[in-house]
Amino acid sequence: MSWRPTLFVLAAAFLAVFLEASFGFFRNLFGAQIDLLPALMVYTALTLGFTSILLLAVCGGLWFDSLSLNPLGASVLPLLVIGILIYQSRELLMREHLPAQLILGVAAGAAQPLGTLFICLNAGVRPLLGWVSLWHWIVMAVGSGAATPLCFILFDRLRRALEYQPATQTSFRPDREIKRGKS
Amino acid sequence: MLKKSHYIILIFVVVLVLVLLQLPGGTIGKLKLAISGLFLPLFGLSNSTHEWLGQAKEGLVPRHELLRQIDQLRLENQQLQLRLQQEAQIWGENARLRGEVGWQRQIRWRPVLARVIARDPANWWRSLEIDRGLKDGLRANLPVLTSDGLVGRVQNVGETRSSVVLLGDPNLRVAALVGGSTNVETGIIAANVSAPQEEGMIDLDLLSGANLVRPGQSVVTWGAGGVFPAGIPIGKIVDIRPKEYGLSTEARVKLAADLSALEEVWVMLP
Numbered sequence: 001m002s003w004r005p006t007l008f009v010l011a012a013a014f015l016a017v018f019l020e021a022s023f024g025f026f027r028n029l030f031g032a033q034i035d036l037l038p039a040l041m042v043y044t045a046l047t048l049g050f051t052s053i054l055l056l057a058v059c060g061g062l063w064f065d066s067l068s069l070n071p072l073g074a075s076v077l078p079l080l081v082i083g084i085l086i087y088q089s090r091e092l093l094m095r096e097h098l099p100a101q102l103i104l105g106v107a108a109g110a111a112q113p114l115g116t117l118f119i120c121l122n123a124g125v126r127p128l129l130g131w132v133s134l135w136h137w138i139v140m141a142v143g144s145g146a147a148t149p150l151c152f153i154l155f156d157r158l159r160r161a162l163e164y165q166p167a168t169q170t171s172f173r174p175d176r177e178i179k180r181g182k183s
Numbered sequence: 184m185l186k187k188s189h190y191i192i193l194i195f196v197v198v199l200v201l202v203l204l205q206l207p208g209g210t211i212g213k214l215k216l217a218i219s220g221l222f223l224p225l226f227g228l229s230n231s232t233h234e235w236l237g238q239a240k241e242g243l244v245p246r247h248e249l250l251r252q253i254d255q256l257r258l259e260n261q262q263l264q265l266r267l268q269q270e271a272q273i274w275g276e277n278a279r280l281r282g283e284v285g286w287q288r289q290i291r292w293r294p295v296l297a298r299v300i301a302r303d304p305a306n307w308w309r310s311l312e313i314d315r316g317l318k319d320g321l322r323a324n325l326p327v328l329t330s331d332g333l334v335g336r337v338q339n340v341g342e343t344r345s346s347v348v349l350l351g352d353p354n355l356r357v358a359a360l361v362g363g364s365t366n367v368e369t370g371i372i373a374a375n376v377s378a379p380q381e382e383g384m385i386d387l388d389l390l391s392g393a394n395l396v397r398p399g400q401s402v403v404t405w406g407a408g409g410v411f412p413a414g415i416p417i418g419k420i421v422d423i424r425p426k427e428y429g430l431s432t433e434a435r436v437k438l439a440a441d442l443s444a445l446e447e448v449w450v451m452l453p
Contacts, residue, residue, distance in 0.1 A: 018225045021301035021312075028443070031382075032306045050189050058196060066218035067301055069308035069354065072211050073203035080196065088184055117307065123204050126353045127307035128374055136306040
């Protein structure tokens, strides 16, 4: 197994967490910050292996929680559950289809904050929750849904550009070759 | 599709996360600072870019505008120096009177300027990271403010960075005072859980039911509890509503400082 795609995904997760903490464009525009980790997890679970899912969940979750008031580790388990669920049924999912990517992205983006909040509440911390949290939740789910196809486009292109492609079968057949002259 | 070894690793990770969740607050704070330290190069790069862009923008300001600003600042500086002289006299008088009455001397706070380097990526917390830490003399629970008013308090302190809990976060409660010389009311500033969508609004809870508070009145820190010095502006009362069948009152407060546009803050060192 090549480690390169996993490293790309981890680097993207690191950058995603940094951008979420540093730039408030979506926060100022929609009143809520979009989390890109669920979208990355959808891509990883449909494309890469178990180790990549595990690394993304642990590293991404810890990076996110380290810059947040979340209890450390609260984001790890929801990401891991999302990744494993998609990984388990990835043979049934149409990876290349845009609607499938969108729906999975929305579902992952909706499930991630719910899982994290569930862990936060069970860990005894009281996050800021109200009716507006519903709006935050919708923005996060839709944002994740929109980001998922972008992840597929970006990483698939990156993989094609940087990895050896399997040789495709040529249409040349030796038995159909026209041989000129006397044999 | 999962193998037996995968299940073992999964169980190990789940146990590890559960252990992490059970760790005490101090250890978690240190761990968080250590992990978020990985982002330092990126924060540094972001800051440098920000500064470079600022300098490039400043280069485009016309000369007459700069001269006008210098004149304005000179005037402001003179006014502030006069006020400082007056304040020094009042400070001395206050210290002398406190000494005569036998009260404890007031502490003169030393402000340290800090730049905001990151905000909480989660939507259900109000916190941020600043670029000052232990080496600048910071420690936990120091008040953080802008020239407009109170912003929050320092939560975790690292060597070169600290995290700040902002007003409006459920983890921060501040004893507050409303009113002037007469009809003084005290209450607790807490997160506006009923309507957290109102940016810059917080609740002032546990006011008495005597209806002494009026919209437009200023809210300042009370000084009780020892974390925040008395008299730091918090905001102004917007409206009041009775609570618990009129036994107590709750007020909405419009914050003096704009928490959504913080770029630099002052940390008050004793």
